[in-house]
Amino acid sequence: MKIVHAGFAVAFASFAFGACAQAQDAPKGDAAKGKQLFLADGCSYCHGTVGQGGGGRGPGLRIAQQPIPFAAFINQLRQPANEMPPYVEAVLSEQDVADIFAYIQALPPPPDLKSIGILAN
Amino acid sequence: MPKKDVPNEKRRRFLKGATFAGAAALAVPRGAAAQAPARNPVPLPNRVAETAPPAALEPLTLGKSGSDFMVDVIKSLGFEYMAANPASSFRGLHESLINYGGNKSPEFLTCSHEEISVAMGHGYFKIEGKPLCVFAHGAVGLQHATMALYNAWCDRVPVYMVIGNILDATMRRPGVEWNHTVQDAAAIVRDYTKWDDYPASLQHYAESSVRAYKIMMTPPHGSVVIVADATMQEDPIPENAKLRIPKLPQVALPQGDSAAVAETARLLVNAESPVIIADRYARTPTASKHLVALAEVLQCAIVDTSGRLNMPSRHPLNQSSRARGHVAQADLILGLEMSDFWNSLNSFKDGIHRTSRHIAKVNARTISIGCGDLYTKSNYQDFQRYADIDLAIAADAEATMPELIEAVKKLVNGEQKAAYEARGKKLAANHHADFERSRFDATFGWDDSPITTARLCAELWAQIRNEDWSLASPTSQVSYWPQRLWTMDKPYQFIGDGGGMGIGYAASASVGAALANRSHGRLTVALQPDGDLLMTIGVLWTAAHHKIPILSVMHNNRGYHQELMHVQRMADRHMRGIDRAHIGTTLRDPPIDYAKIAQGMGIVGIGPITDPKDLAPALKQGIALVKAGEPVLVDVVTQGR
Numbered sequence: 001m002k003i004v005h006a007g008f009a010v011a012f013a014s015f016a017f018g019a020c021a022q023a024q025d026a027p028k029g030d031a032a033k034g035k036q037l038f039l040a041d042g043c044s045y046c047h048g049t050v051g052q053g054g055g056g057r058g059p060g061l062r063i064a065q066q067p068i069p070f071a072a073f074i075n076q077l078r079q080p081a082n083e084m085p086p087y088v089e090a091v092l093s094e095q096d097v098a099d100i101f102a103y104i105q106a107l108p109p110p111p112d113l114k115s116i117g118i119l120a121n
Numbered sequence: 122m123p124k125k126d127v128p129n130e131k132r133r134r135f136l137k138g139a140t141f142a143g144a145a146a147l148a149v150p151r152g153a154a155a156q157a158p159a160r161n162p163v164p165l166p167n168r169v170a171e172t173a174p175p176a177a178l179e180p181l182t183l184g185k186s187g188s189d190f191m192v193d194v195i196k197s198l199g200f201e202y203m204a205a206n207p208a209s210s211f212r213g214l215h216e217s218l219i220n221y222g223g224n225k226s227p228e229f230l231t232c233s234h235e236e237i238s239v240a241m242g243h244g245y246f247k248i249e250g251k252p253l254c255v256f257a258h259g260a261v262g263l264q265h266a267t268m269a270l271y272n273a274w275c276d277r278v279p280v281y282m283v284i285g286n287i288l289d290a291t292m293r294r295p296g297v298e299w300n301h302t303v304q305d306a307a308a309i310v311r312d313y314t315k316w317d318d319y320p321a322s323l324q325h326y327a328e329s330s331v332r333a334y335k336i337m338m339t340p341p342h343g344s345v346v347i348v349a350d351a352t353m354q355e356d357p358i359p360e361n362a363k364l365r366i367p368k369l370p371q372v373a374l375p376q377g378d379s380a381a382v383a384e385t386a387r388l389l390v391n392a393e394s395p396v397i398i399a400d401r402y403a404r405t406p407t408a409s410k411h412l413v414a415l416a417e418v419l420q421c422a423i424v425d426t427s428g429r430l431n432m433p434s435r436h437p438l439n440q441s442s443r444a445r446g447h448v449a450q451a452d453l454i455l456g457l458e459m460s461d462f463w464n465s466l467n468s469f470k471d472g473i474h475r476t477s478r479h480i481a482k483v484n485a486r487t488i489s490i491g492c493g494d495l496y497t498k499s500n501y502q503d504f505q506r507y508a509d510i511d512l513a514i515a516a517d518a519e520a521t522m523p524e525l526i527e528a529v530k531k532l533v534n535g536e537q538k539a540a541y542e543a544r545g546k547k548l549a550a551n552h553h554a555d556f557e558r559s560r561f562d563a564t565f566g567w568d569d570s571p572i573t574t575a576r577l578c579a580e581l582w583a584q585i586r587n588e589d590w591s592l593a594s595p596t597s598q599v600s601y602w603p604q605r606l607w608t609m610d611k612p613y614q615f616i617g618d619g620g621g622m623g624i625g626y627a628a629s630a631s632v633g634a635a636l637a638n639r640s641h642g643r644l645t646v647a648l649q650p651d652g653d654l655l656m657t658i659g660v661l662w663t664a665a666h667h668k669i670p671i672l673s674v675m676h677n678n679r680g681y682h683q684e685l686m687h688v689q690r691m692a693d694r695h696m697r698g699i700d701r702a703h704i705g706t707t708l709r710d711p712p713i714d715y716a717k718i719a720q721g722m723g724i725v726g727i728g729p730i731t732d733p734k735d736l737a738p739a740l741k742q743g744i745a746l747v748k749a750g751e752p753v754l755v756d757v758v759t760q761g762r
Contacts, residue, residue, distance in 0.1 A: 048762070
């Protein structure tokens with residue numbers, strides 16, 4: 001793996017942290033607006049349009065179907081623990097963050113692996 | 122050469138003697154001929170010269186010139202192909218190659234840009250293990266070739282350049298020939314080629330040409346440049362010339378010092394958590410087998426950086442997805458042909474304050490085996506940051522591997538074997554878990570549009586997995602999904618990246634690789650980034666013209682995505698929002714129709730594919746055509762990474 005390409009992968013790894021998460025600690029968000037922001041504000045550049053991740057060789061950038069508490073989510077945006085670019089309040093308001101969070105929470109689960117023949121081992 | 126074109130010997134000797142005087146007689150009034158001989162006379166307005174009948178002794182033809190001998194020399198080196206954009210400074214060589222040389226061994230490959238010629242040579246070598254010859258103008262042609270030569274340099278791949286030039290100022294035609302002449306022609310690429318020369322005679326040309334070949338093929342491989350002076354190309358071969366082509370030796374590869382290899386074996390055998398990192402290690406099909414053999418004796422972790430296909434992707438000891446974790450835990454780290462050992466031992470933070478951290482254990486022993494220590498230059502910084510290495514063995518790692526394996530085998534005892542087996546089982550479980558995780562991760566966004574890179578690669582794999590296939594493009598821009606999902610176990614199935622990361626490599630190198638694969642009957646596929654193709658798009662025509670079968674599947678994310686993310690980083694750092702980051706980084710308005718471009722270049726163009734359900738039929742159609750000998754491009758609109 002050439003790290004010059006993998007830098008972003010490392011950058012967002014901590015998004016995948018966090019176990020015990022509940023969406024109910026989040027302010028009410030608008031998933032439709034969140035989708036627009038997610039696509040327009042660059043989240044999708046590294047995390048893909050439906051949070052599937054990308055950019056590196058190992059896991060780390062996928063944020064779909066990851067149990068992330070809102071507090072950890074916004075904290076990571078404001079003060080990234082790694083190389084992820086910071087999103088300050090002036091750029092992304094708390095409501096914007098809540099909308100994006102709602103979008104991620106609302107993403108449907110992916111199709112069952114067993115239903116995709118070409119991914120069979 | 123056909124007989125009808127060969128003047129008889131008597132006339133040829135006569136012409137050789139008459140060339141200069143005759144040319145001068147045509148160009149200037151008779152009285153001035155002795156003072157101003159000119160080989161390529163200036164067409165000055167001169168009514169006498171224009172209206173008088175041609176001088177009786179004016180030589181208009183000659184049988185054999187220096188360029189014929191140069192072609193003999195080039196043929197002696199065994200090139201199959203010579204790639205070039207035509208240029209007047211090697212017109213003599215060009216004509217000799219296609220007529221005197223019969224346009225065979227080497228065959229002329231017509232390229233629309235010298236960057237294409239060289240990058241084709243780059244890809245060709247990594248499949249075939251043999252260099253491509255490239256002709257170019259000494260000035261503007263070599264200027265075009267520079268970036269591709271730099272990529273090849275960084276990737277330790279040799280390309281054999283022959284460039285035209287006219288050193289003697291009195292021999293140059295006015296105007297463009299002066300613009301296209303350079304005093305020290307190879308200077309522009311000397312920082313990133315291994316050797317060059319400007320021979321002053323045909324015998325000198327022969328000796329330097331063979332010397333250049335020997336130098337380029339001695340590891341570390343590197344490109345060479347031979348300047349073929351145009352006057353020497355076009356002048357008759359001197360009558361008394363006793364020309365001979367020197368012997369090309371078999372090159373024995375540099376192996377590691379025996380004591381150092383023995384010490385490496387001892388450290389490997391006694392290490393609790395050894396890790397072997399392989400970068401540009403594999404040159405031949407045996408390299409991977411040797412690495413597997415060493416790994417299986419030791420049951421240790423192998424990290425393949427994807428500089429080449431060093432370790433089969435599905436081998437249980439392949440731990441490339443966990444590279445950092447293994448390095449952090451290791452008590453011994455062995456690097457094979459590392460282009461950047463420092464980067465494997467450290468992490469680097471791209472923040473306002475750029476910082477780095479050593480991730481390997483402080484007391485971990487580090488050993489390198491590689492040719493990088495045998496030849497380094499100063500100006501361009503591709504040698505990367507200095508790494509703390511305990512033992513640096515300056516040698517070809519592949520050539521050193523058999524001795525290392527034997528030394529390790531001799532040292533391993535029964536107790537160690539049991540410990541190794543336990544270690545290997547854990548690693549195999551890791552590998553299995555990583556593969557399962559990759560399959561699961563690939564399902565996310567499965568039906569999304571733009572199409573995910575995981576879906577793109579999974580669909581392509583489904584179509585080629587039962588073929589004898591070769592992936593000829595880098596995989597970093599598609600998130601290494603081929604390494605994560607495909608079974609890669611033959612060296613030609615993956616050939617690494619462009620070395621210097623200069624954009625424009627993938628399109629041309631993959632066609633060069635496909636050219637090499639053609640004679641082996643392999644199916645060549647490439648995951649072709651859009652920005653890369655735009656740099657050297659003329660290579661599509663070369664593929665069409667020379668009937669080089671390749672399935673080029675576009676990773677068309679409609680932008681320079683890496684740069685988009687860099688601008689995003691800067692905008693976020695400056696708290697300005699990223700709504701303008703697309704400026705200068707995207708190719709969306711208007712969207713580019715690559716299928717139409719391909720069609721315009723004479724190859725089959727399919728797409729754009731935006732619905733993932735359309736992918737399989739398009740790929741199937743494309744592969745059928747490629748197997749019939751056609752180059753095909755399938756345009757797929759994809760996500761960024």
